[in-house]
Amino acid sequence: MESILEYIGNNMEMIYFLVLAILLGVEVISNVPAILHTPLMSGANAIHGVVVVGAIIVMLQASPDNYLALSVGFLAVVVGMLNVIGGFVVTDRMLEMFKKKPKKS
Amino acid sequence: MISLNILEITYLIASITFILGLKMLSHPDTARKGNLIAAAGMLIAIVATLTLYQEFDSGKGLNYGLIFLGLAVGTGIGTVMAKKVQMTSMPQMVSFFNGMGGACAALIAIIEFQHHQHATVSGFDGELLVMLLGLLIGSVSFSGSMIAYGKLEGKIKDKVLPMNQAINMFLLAVIIVLIGIQMFNGSDPLFFYGLLAIALIYGILFVMPIGGADMPVVISLLNSFTGMAAAFGGFLYGNKAMLTGGILVGSAGTILTILMCNAMNRSLTNVLLGAFGAGSAGA
Known part of the structure; x- marks a missing residue:
């Protein structure tokens, strides 16, 4: 205790x-208005991609002959970066669609 | 020492952009700009970590090479996937990327556990607890998001195990017991990887009985889970950018999940448990 x-x-x-x-x-x-729920979720998804910073720190701390840590860390960097890039690009595409809608109507 | 201070300042800037970005994302006029601001903050945090975290050490050339390769591969695949996806398939794409974030948090916990095994800590081992929680939430979020992705893609059919909810409760109890054992008796790799396996199974069974129409709510919930997992990572390293980014998404995501339920005139427990009844009636 x-x-x-x-x-x-x-x-x-x-x-x-x-x-x-x-x-x-x-x-x-x-x-937040209901129409923005999905883009906001997607944007928040991109923001928690900041976990990739942790993956980079893991890699920088690993000693160069610790191949297990290096390979797992490499995988972590790849999937973390996927989260960041994919998240922001998808959010941007969603919001792009929102912008066009009022013009048409 | 100066470079470390600069690093802390860039993390502060990144945290501010995350808060502003989230705020702007919740208003229609500023949403797109908010997304870009948060992206810029993320870029600053990543570049600063790469250049300032440790002075460049030529002995770690391999590490730097692998980091840059990993960043390039992730950027390449992520851009292509996000650009190619149909507008109607956006929710499963979000779920997929969310799962990737969860996997990242779990992988970090695994490596840190490898380091931690050699350390002997007397008394309460807070670091281990943070690690276990990061592993647990990250892997639940990963497997759950993958199931949600598969379901929305139509690759996985709705399937409800008999007594699915009871099994889930049992797994949850096992998870708590496993964490308890590790906290009081020290960590054994067997228990650690057992926890990983059970967490992955729990994630699958958690999402499996929920119907396709309720999936966005579940994705939002898993999204906030990943945020929490990222925050545990930040706690582990004392990294404030990860902590703010993660916790913001964790709490905002939880509120968003509730708002989404309210928009459908349902409660969260209704979505999580109610669909189970409908599914079993169908089966």
Whole structure:
């Protein structure tokens, strides 16, 4: 029990950060119109692609002769980058479609 | 030391662009610009990590080579897939990319576990807990998203196991017990990979009984899962860009999921459990 409290104490800054970011996330999108639900989901999908930064850090920390870490890390970088690029491009294409609609009608 | 400070500042900038991007994405007029702003922030974070995280070390030439190759491959495949996809197939594409993000978070947890095994920690091992949660949520999100993708593509038929919901509850209990064992008795690779396997199966069984019409809601929920997995990764490294990006998506995604349910005049539990009843009646 003591060690749990100690861990929380040591990471207090990050925990504050976490709580504030959760509340911010709720606030930021609270007034979204229904028509934007899917693009917003897609945009959020692209943003969590930031996990690729973690994959890059893993690769930079791995020692060059640790082939297991290097190959798993390589895979992580590829799929993370797929998430980022695919997410932003798909969102952009969706929103492009939204823009054209009012012109036609 | 200076380069590390610059790196932290670029992470701050990236976090701000994520918040602004999300805010702008929720208004029709600014949505497209918001997406681009978030993309620019992501680019800054990636480039800064590559150049500033550690001073270039010629002994790690192989690592850099593999990173650049990985980034190039991911960019190439991602661009082609996203450009070629039909407008009507957008939701499954989002699901696919979401699954990739989940896989990335799970893979990071696996490598970190390899490093962590050699360390001896007395008392509460917070790092291990964060790792396990990242692995768990990342792999559930990966397998779940792949099933959602397959279903929307029409490759996977709706299939409900007998007592599917009971099996899910049982798996969830097993997952909690496994995490508990590892937290109190130290981590054994057997339990770690067992957790990975059960999490993957859970993801499949979680999405399997849900009908196609409710899939966007499920994708949105899995999207927020991946966000949380990314945030656990950020917690592990003390990386604030990952933490903000992940948590923002985690909480915004959860709210968005609820909003989407409300738009269909249903509750989240209704979508997750109600479809099960309809499916079993059909089967």
